[in-house]
Amino acid sequence: MQKKTRNSEATKAKIIHTSMMLFSTNGxxxxxxxxxxxxxxxxxxxxxYYYKNKAGLYGAVLSHALDSIHxxxxxxxxxxxxxxxxxxxxxxxxALYCEKHPYLPALLLRELSNSGAYLPDVMFDSMRKLFALxxxxxxxxxxxxxxxxxxxxxxxxxxVGTINLFITTKPLREKSSKLEDEIDTCCDCDMEYVADYxxxxxxxxxxx
Amino acid sequence: MQKKTRNSEATKAKIIHTSMMLFSTNGxxxxxxxxxxxxxxxxxxxxxYYYKNKAGLYGAVLSHALDSIHxxxxxxxxxxxxxxxxxxxxxxxxALYCEKHPYLPALLLRELSNSGAYLPDVMFDSMRKLFALxxxxxxxxxxxxxxxxxxxxxxxxxxVGTINLFITTKPLREKSSKLEDEIDTCCDCDMEYVADYxxxxxxxxxxx
Amino acid sequence: MQKKTRNSEATKAKIIHTSMMLFSTNGxxxxxxxxxxxxxxxxxxxxxYYYKNKAGLYGAVLSHALDSIHxxxxxxxxxxxxxxxxxxxxxxxxALYCEKHPYLPALLLRELSNSGAYLPDVMFDSMRKLFALxxxxxxxxxxxxxxxxxxxxxxxxxxVGTINLFITTKPLREKSSKLEDEIDTCCDCDMEYVADYxxxxxxxxxxx
Amino acid sequence: MQKKTRNSEATKAKIIHTSMMLFSTNGxxxxxxxxxxxxxxxxxxxxxYYYKNKAGLYGAVLSHALDSIHxxxxxxxxxxxxxxxxxxxxxxxxALYCEKHPYLPALLLRELSNSGAYLPDVMFDSMRKLFALxxxxxxxxxxxxxxxxxxxxxxxxxxVGTINLFITTKPLREKSSKLEDEIDTCCDCDMEYVADYxxxxxxxxxxx
DNA sequence: CATGAATGAGAGTTCATTCAT
DNA sequence: AATGAATGAACTCTCATTCAT
Numbered sequence: 001m002q003k004k005t006r007n008s009e010a011t012k013a014k015i016i017h018t019s020m021m022l023f024s025t026n027g028x029x030x031x032x033x034x035x036x037x038x039x040x041x042x043x044x045x046x047x048x049y050y051y052k053n054k055a056g057l058y059g060a061v062l063s064h065a066l067d068s069i070h071x072x073x074x075x076x077x078x079x080x081x082x083x084x085x086x087x088x089x090x091x092x093x094x095a096l097y098c099e100k101h102p103y104l105p106a107l108l109l110r111e112l113s114n115s116g117a118y119l120p121d122v123m124f125d126s127m128r129k130l131f132a133l134x135x136x137x138x139x140x141x142x143x144x145x146x147x148x149x150x151x152x153x154x155x156x157x158x159x160v161g162t163i164n165l166f167i168t169t170k171p172l173r174e175k176s177s178k179l180e181d182e183i184d185t186c187c188d189c190d191m192e193y194v195a196d197y198x199x200x201x202x203x204x205x206x207x208x
Numbered sequence: 209m210q211k212k213t214r215n216s217e218a219t220k221a222k223i224i225h226t227s228m229m230l231f232s233t234n235g236x237x238x239x240x241x242x243x244x245x246x247x248x249x250x251x252x253x254x255x256x257y258y259y260k261n262k263a264g265l266y267g268a269v270l271s272h273a274l275d276s277i278h279x280x281x282x283x284x285x286x287x288x289x290x291x292x293x294x295x296x297x298x299x300x301x302x303a304l305y306c307e308k309h310p311y312l313p314a315l316l317l318r319e320l321s322n323s324g325a326y327l328p329d330v331m332f333d334s335m336r337k338l339f340a341l342x343x344x345x346x347x348x349x350x351x352x353x354x355x356x357x358x359x360x361x362x363x364x365x366x367x368v369g370t371i372n373l374f375i376t377t378k379p380l381r382e383k384s385s386k387l388e389d390e391i392d393t394c395c396d397c398d399m400e401y402v403a404d405y406x407x408x409x410x411x412x413x414x415x416x
Numbered sequence: 417m418q419k420k421t422r423n424s425e426a427t428k429a430k431i432i433h434t435s436m437m438l439f440s441t442n443g444x445x446x447x448x449x450x451x452x453x454x455x456x457x458x459x460x461x462x463x464x465y466y467y468k469n470k471a472g473l474y475g476a477v478l479s480h481a482l483d484s485i486h487x488x489x490x491x492x493x494x495x496x497x498x499x500x501x502x503x504x505x506x507x508x509x510x511a512l513y514c515e516k517h518p519y520l521p522a523l524l525l526r527e528l529s530n531s532g533a534y535l536p537d538v539m540f541d542s543m544r545k546l547f548a549l550x551x552x553x554x555x556x557x558x559x560x561x562x563x564x565x566x567x568x569x570x571x572x573x574x575x576v577g578t579i580n581l582f583i584t585t586k587p588l589r590e591k592s593s594k595l596e597d598e599i600d601t602c603c604d605c606d607m608e609y610v611a612d613y614x615x616x617x618x619x620x621x622x623x624x
Numbered sequence: 625m626q627k628k629t630r631n632s633e634a635t636k637a638k639i640i641h642t643s644m645m646l647f648s649t650n651g652x653x654x655x656x657x658x659x660x661x662x663x664x665x666x667x668x669x670x671x672x673y674y675y676k677n678k679a680g681l682y683g684a685v686l687s688h689a690l691d692s693i694h695x696x697x698x699x700x701x702x703x704x705x706x707x708x709x710x711x712x713x714x715x716x717x718x719a720l721y722c723e724k725h726p727y728l729p730a731l732l733l734r735e736l737s738n739s740g741a742y743l744p745d746v747m748f749d750s751m752r753k754l755f756a757l758x759x760x761x762x763x764x765x766x767x768x769x770x771x772x773x774x775x776x777x778x779x780x781x782x783x784v785g786t787i788n789l790f791i792t793t794k795p796l797r798e799k800s801s802k803l804e805d806e807i808d809t810c811c812d813c814d815m816e817y818v819a820d821y822x823x824x825x826x827x828x829x830x831x832x
Numbered sequence: 833c834a835t836g837a838a839t840g841a842g843a844g845t846t847c848a849t850t851c852a853t
Numbered sequence: 854a855a856t857g858a859a860t861g862a863a864c865t866c867t868c869a870t871t872c873a874t
Binding site for chain 4 (some may be wrong): 443525528529530545547551568573574575580581582585588589593601614617623
């Protein structure tokens, strides 16, 4: 009936990617195990075989997403150790990744909307790793007397908060722009522009 | 067994407040009608009697929440006084309101996490009005040649994104701080401090 | 579709009696909630509404059975306070009850077969109450210097163990008696006879 | 990861012994193939390879258990020596065997709890043989005018019923004894004592 | 208005069993 | 002989919602 792949890695990957898409489109609860399994041509029980339960799958999806963004930042940013350049790379990588995978901001906001109460440990760690990365950049900048008055957590929020909202509010902003008022919802801004804008503003903020 | 209040307004209010709390703490799906009814000592059927269905109740909760923040910000923000002062008031009002009613950021993020797909119109309007307020302040500042290079939507995101994340990540930040590594999650920052920090940074950003 | 009784007591009773029968005939696991609900014309969800979960229903069934036997013994035995007569009543009541409700020994043995590991507290209490009753009778007999060398727990086991086995082995004993051998499996013994036999043997055992 | 023993006898034995323990502790349904396979370090599929299905494994376990008790009792019970001595040996052997292999009473009770409906023939035969043994002893005692008013089946039930209950109720009796009320559940009785007690009581019962 | 009983549709999860290697 | 992947059929339990009183 179905191709029997007998290839665990392929099966796991199919599950992860399919459910990543479904979770971010429809949300955690509205996505059923049945649905996921059908969408990726895998027996429903395999979800539980590999991820124990639905929450486990969700955790795996989130941590996969966060890890991959983390790795992308890392891979682009290994050489410099020049805080300003590092910062730029961080912002741009995060922004472009989110644009390419708009499910990530959605999933993040969803998680945070219940204060991470059910946040799996894997994801918690992934988030900390990402923040630690920026933290290091900012602290190094301060050490070099390049950045001033740095509160890493808040700077982090300014960067990712802005990008997350920019992505997730897109439909709302478009809807708003169609209404005949003068309010500019940055509807035509592209991600590149937004990332640069943020970078420049953060530079100003840090007194560079 | 239970007092039969026979007071529809009181009953409705109890339902709204209780479910506001529950929705924002546990999320929409994880909050059951049963739970709400027990928590506020009202018969379960009354929820449906007054609000037709669960989604209806949720809509009522959202609009109630947004109305109240909107009113508060509006009432304190005597616009057109002086852009810088207006900006400060806007930030502080929003921040303190969120601190006092931490369900609001949670509800906002939750709604945005599915791109506002189910966002009731009333909420959409409230959000737009709020943004319009800030927008006007920023534009006025620009007109007075006080603020420079303003992209109102993005500035808005920086402000409310930061505050929303600061509120909703609180438990996570505390958890992280207990793991005593060197990462500073701004755990001891109080809202007042955060609001001032944001204000100062935004000032720098705007070239004041 | 179904008569809507809206009578909680009737509904609960129907559930209890139907599932008592099904549990004892087919065992705990082989009896499904679906089956019970269909057999008693009650919506499946009502089982969980009234008994929380399947184990809860099972506990209720067991404790209902044990309580009713306890009550029966009590009701027949309130006047005497003559140990020998009391003992006789205890044995006969237990025996006849079991004959009338052959599910009870089956359920008891099933429970004990996993050492009461999952035995609900209600049932544990019911069992203790029943044993306490016999215990009191035996101790009183000893006090009156009528019974000798009494180990109440073991006497209890002899009585109820014999009756339980007599009931539950019935089909096996019949099967055996059809085989052409001389072994007498007491196949034609009726309960009355068995109860009397046990009573007389216990009397001897106690040195009366 | 696991040693591939490639030794069918050893594998089969491991499966039997592990599942004997698990079946008797947790019952048939609550014991899963997964659990068994993990507990004995054998691949799950092997269970089905060797025993066709779960019921087949259970049958093998039962027959293994009964064979061993039967052999033990038979080997120690040199019948026709002297009825009273034979009786004593029978009781003690059964009692001590059960103490050493407490899974046996559990399995027996479990089987009887559904009236032996699914009892495999092999087990049925073993039980009959065991009873036949006692039967012969009792009849011989009666012939020698040593025992009086013997109903072998019921005497059998008194003996094995008591011992079975004594074993399987152990945890319950301990639990009860911790509730420090005056009820004596024979918690400190050891098997030796119980066997002697039963023997003496049976002697009295039989009019010796 | 208020209540507790009742319903139906479905979701997650489990598990014996089989298959491909 | 041995393994891990895969399957399908159940089963328990949940919950928004409605009904009768």
